[in-house]
Amino acid sequence: MRKPDRPSLVARGEHLYRRREGDFHSYWTEALGEPAPVYGERITSLDEVVLRRWDPSRSKLGAALANDWEGPVPRSGERWLYLGASTGTTASHVADLVGMDGFVFAVEKSLRPFARLLALAQRYPNLGPVLGDARDPFAYLPVVPPVDGVYLDVAQPDQVEIGLASARWFLRPAGAVVIALKTASMGRQRSAREHLLDATRQLEGAIDVEETLSLEPYHKRHFLLGGRPTGGSPPTEGRPVTNRPVRPSVRRS
Ligand SMILES: C[S@@+](CC[C@H](N)C(=O)[O-])C[C@H]1O[C@@H](n2cnc3c(N)ncnc32)[C@H](O)[C@@H]1O
Structure with a gap:
């Protein structure tokens, strides 16, 4: 692991750094894509390495890290399926974290953000945009191999069902599932905590939830849930999910 030479930036994993900023920690990823800023985030450098500040108010996973998330985080060399990638x-x-030996299959169903995602992939060799509906995984099953992690951020009422189905079809045994839960999408009649309880109940028997964390104050009524398949295996019901390495088949040319 790279040793930072500035005392204020501390390595928190491969390609991930943290810095104390007043009362909280900011997180930074090693920029893999060029040029470095993607959404106007701050840039700094450490030795020869360019780092991008992960803005917690623009990203659920970034907010979770800022709130001391202890659940699964994408690691170097892993393949992740990202559902609801937007721009x-x-x-x-996530692409920074998995690095050049990993890959991110980024599914988005709306054309407008997808166009920007495509442009981003020109700069990110390990990001494969997939125009598709996460409710219809069969459409992209042929181009997405088994993955080490599924990250879901679709802000839909059936977000937990979509996460479960995606784990079933794409997750390797002992892979990770991370769900950004937007409770406002699940109805206003119940409290955010009640929706969280419902979501964890829905996951019971399929996913052992390791961590649930409120994303306040960055994202109101949102939680991040992370876990792994119960018994170490996703609830396979069709395609056999194996540990066999498969080359990513969606790459920019
Ligand atoms: C909250 S935004 C995602 C933000 C993004 N994850 C980020 O942090 O940069 C939700 C996105 O999910 C997309 N989405 C909603 N339903 C979807 C579905 N069924 N399949 C794929 N994408 C979907 C929306 O078009 C939208 O871009």
Whole structure:
């Protein structure tokens, strides 16, 4: 692991750094894409390495880290399926984390953000945009191999079902599932905490939830949930999910 030469920036994992800023910590990822800023985030450097500040108010995973998330985080060399990638703000940081030996399959269903995601992929060799609906995984099953992690941020009422189905179809045994839960999308009749309880109940028996964390104050009524398949295996019901390495088939040319 790279040793930072500035005392204020501390390595928190491969490609991930943290710096104390007053009462909280900011997180930084090693910029893999060029040029470095993706959404106007601050840039700094450490030795020869360019670092991008992960803005917690623009990213659920960034907010979770700022709130001391202890659940799964994408690691160097891993392949992740990212559902609800939008223009790629968070997906770009995930791509930084998995590095050149990893890959991020970034699914987005709306054309407008997808166009910007495509442009981003021109700068990010390990980011593969997929125009698709996360409710219809069969459409992109042929181009997405088994992955080490599924990250879901679709802000839909059936977000937990989508996460479960995606884990079933794409997750390797012992892979990680991370769900950004927007409770406002699940109805206003119940409290955010009640929706969180419902979501964890829905996951029971399929995913062992390791961590649930409120994303306040950065994202109101949002939580991040992270876990791994119960018993170490995703609830496979069709495609056999194996540990066999498969080359990513969605790459920019
Ligand atoms: C909250 S935004 C995602 C923000 C993004 N994850 C980030 O942090 O940079 C939710 C995105 O999910 C997309 N989305 C909603 N339903 C979807 C679905 N069924 N399949 C794929 N994408 C979906 C929306 O178009 C939108 O871009």
